[in-house]
Amino acid sequence: MKPSQSKGLAEINGVDVDRLLKDMFDAAITTAQPALRVPHFLPQPPRGRTIVIGAGKASAAMAKAVEDHWTAPLEGLVVTRYGYAVACERIKIVEAAHPVPDARGLEAAERMMRLVSGLTADDLVICLISGGGSSLLPLPAEGLTLQDKQEMNQALLDSGATISEMNCVRRHLSRVKGGRLAAACYPARVVNLIISDVPADAAADIASGPTVPDTTTCADALAILRRYEICASSVAIALLEEGLSESVKPGDPRLAQIETHLIATPQLALEAAALKSRDAGIDVHILSDAIEGEARDVGSVMAAIAMQVTRRGQPFQAPCILLSGGETTVTIRGDGRGGRNVEFLLSLGVALNGEAGIYALAGDTDGVDGVEEIAGAILRPNTLQRARERGMRPTDSLQNNDAHGFFQALGDSVTTGPTLTNVNDFRAIYIAAQRGDLSRSL
Structure with missing residues (x-):
């Protein structure tokens, strides 16, 4: 079964993307342990x-x-x-x-x-x-x-x-x-x-x-x-x-x-995550450890960068991972269950709209995104498709600040428990291949 047809993920170019992204998140947390x-x-x-x-x-x-x-x-x-x-x-x-x-x-x-x-x-x-x-x-x-x-x-x-x-x-x-x-x-x-x-x-x-x-x-x-x-x-x-x-x-x-x-510091954590990616043979690029702004705006900008990589091979060649940290904000408009990292991730997903070969994990390194005991979530190319099959409307969830509700319903939340440290947001976007190569990697 192709990865885009299931919740799980088969290996892409020999890489278990889910496992790699979670290992990178763990590495970021571990290196900052008191x-x-x-x-x-x-x-x-x-x-x-x-x-x-x-x-x-x-x-x-x-x-x-x-x-x-x-x-x-x-x-x-x-x-x-x-x-x-x-x-x-x-x-x-x-x-x-x-x-x-x-x-x-x-x-x-x-x-x-x-x-x-x-x-x-x-x-x-x-x-x-x-x-x-x-x-x-x-x-x-x-x-x-x-x-x-x-x-x-x-x-x-x-x-x-x-x-x-x-x-x-x-x-x-x-x-x-x-x-x-x-x-x-x-x-x-x-x-x-x-x-x-x-x-x-x-x-x-x-x-x-x-x-x-x-x-x-x-x-x-x-x-x-x-x-x-x-x-x-x-x-x-x-x-x-x-x-x-x-x-x-x-x-x-x-x-x-x-x-x-x-x-x-956040930079220390991102460097530890980058080392985990390089150990897996995947090029990695730290974009910034200090990104601020509305979480949904950052999500849409990161989606545009990811699509430029997969469609144009710019500014980086795929396969690669884009890392970033910092602290985004959320202006509350709805009454859903959300946090800045999952709001970023849902916005990223809406902007990508199922773009093949792009996966992401976003989470708070303290283990709590917003007020929920949930660190973050993982996004796959089939996330929006699976949500719509359940009768969920991703854009409605985003407008209602209900990203935790969205990803939890899909079983895609990332839960760490108390990590006993805090080096801010962690965002990793895996880009499997340039568009012309996707048929060979999926």
Whole structure:
């Protein structure tokens, strides 16, 4: 049976495409595991106390890696997403809500600020930061409530704002983000170990930068709210208009003892995936580790590039794999079940419209695309055909932001469970052959 006639996939030119794409996704996740990355960046023990703090989906696994390789005394507190806890003996692990914060995250942020107060210049703070930390450390600015933060987070998520824009707003409505946590540690030395999940690896955008300086301003945050027509409380607007919740800026003396290491990045993950492709004898091209924009727009652009390869042999010769990362956004228009990676993939599929010889996998490296415990999905040339045979209309699913519902109904979801890391989006497009060669490869 031809591959396009079944859900499964026979070998094409000796390659099991499904298996290869999934192996590449696994390689991207594995190379960013805290157990592999953290030990290389640990500092020497200080003369005083060692305090470990942190937030993010990978923070508990990072804390475990610190404990396993730290022979001196230490204590600490990190907060991670529900289901992402890893047992530690000396570091307290707290689970809280993501992507919309809850009371447990608020309590953890308050405890963390108390934990780092009163330190000395002989003390060391190891700060473990990864994606997801923005919602996991919700300490509202003076006059705001947790409910204000929850409503703002949801509005930002629904707006289509970029991650940089969202985190600019979050930094300026917080008592912990935008360098404030680092300032609270002063005069202790702070060593940041960061797993990047943002385009360009901007430290201020990873978990909204609680322990790094910030160059953006209250005026920038206010402009973002107005650009996306986001309704904010009168207190939040006043804080921004009057500049009363400004973040900590470069050159602040309280940040003089800050040392920052990016221990895992989207580029690192893509390079690990590329190596897996080369091992299989397939040419691979990393297009970018920092693609942003509407997920469905990125999908249609990637479809055009893939078809140029298969029809024209430009800019690459098939067979090949196109890799990309970054963080797209989704403007919510419908009421379906979706995430940015599956929305990208469904848009790609609609634009390809069954183009022979093109397969793709897209997923979030943290194992959660949107709010579903589903990492992503896989697309094949016969995906739209199989959906229509079931009475499904792909374009309707896309318009309703229901890509998870679409791929799950076909049995094409990719589920990893908690990966304990987060290096952002992963997109791989396999192009089997140029059009003139397809009859020989299918």
